[in-house]
Amino acid sequence: MDNLLAYSTVVLVLAMLPGADMMIIMKNTLNYNSNAGRVTILGIILGHLFWTFIAVIGLAVVIANSILLFSTIKYIGAAYLVYIGIKSFTAGQLVSMNKLKDGGGRVKGHMKASFRQGLISNIFNPKVLLLYITIMPQFMTVGGSIGENQQLIILAGILIGISTVWFLVVVELVNIMKRWLKSRTFQNWLSKGAGVVLILFGIRTALEA
Numbered sequence: 001m002d003n004l005l006a007y008s009t010v011v012l013v014l015a016m017l018p019g020a021d022m023m024i025i026m027k028n029t030l031n032y033n034s035n036a037g038r039v040t041i042l043g044i045i046l047g048h049l050f051w052t053f054i055a056v057i058g059l060a061v062v063i064a065n066s067i068l069l070f071s072t073i074k075y076i077g078a079a080y081l082v083y084i085g086i087k088s089f090t091a092g093q094l095v096s097m098n099k100l101k102d103g104g105g106r107v108k109g110h111m112k113a114s115f116r117q118g119l120i121s122n123i124f125n126p127k128v129l130l131l132y133i134t135i136m137p138q139f140m141t142v143g144g145s146i147g148e149n150q151q152l153i154i155l156a157g158i159l160i161g162i163s164t165v166w167f168l169v170v171v172e173l174v175n176i177m178k179r180w181l182k183s184r185t186f187q188n189w190l191s192k193g194a195g196v197v198l199i200l201f202g203i204r205t206a207l208e209a
Contacts, residue, residue: 003139008158012162016166023197024121027084027198029174034172036110037175038171041168043117044122047121048160050123051122051123060133077124078203080124081205082198085201085202136159
């Protein structure tokens with residue numbers, strides 16, 4: 001594990017690239033409040049911990065090599081992203097005036113929904129699985145003083161840490177954007193735009209080999 005700096009750089013670039021996780025975080029932060037965005041991140045973290053556990057016990061490679069299992073995960077994840085995208089597209093108004101006045105704190109069940117979206121989108125994201133079996137092994141040392149499973153846990157911890165910090169920055173930036181949400185027309189287009197992006201992410205996930 002002599003290339004932790006290079007690995008951290010790769011992870012930071014991957015985290016900053018626009019993806020389904022970032023779009024869901026942005027959507028929930030705008031639709032509710034910054035706490036909903038943070039709870040979404042918590043769901044994403046739990047999803048990564050799930051895949052870390054799967055990788056440590058050796059099931060990640062089994063899943064990746066099974067056409068049936070990998071395809072099932074891929075299509076469930078794709079369908080869920082399309083579902084969330086359609087809901088956002090048809091919402092019309094992404095953030096109501098009442099939510100902007102009270103910070104969205106009175107929206108019943110939004111915390112659970114935000115957490116669930118972050119968790120499910122991450123667990124059923126085949127790219128996360130491939131990250132654990134393609135990129136991480138390149139930065140592991142076979143036969144070193146640190147066992148492979150321990151190395152995997154360390155690399156996963158770095159991934160989770162860097163991603164969490166970046167996503168928290170995104171939440172704060174998006175929360176600042178709410179000052180521009182007084183226009184109902186802008187909200188309508190923003191809602192539809194977020195929905196279209198999530199739908200496209202879902203379609204791309206389904207079509208990727």
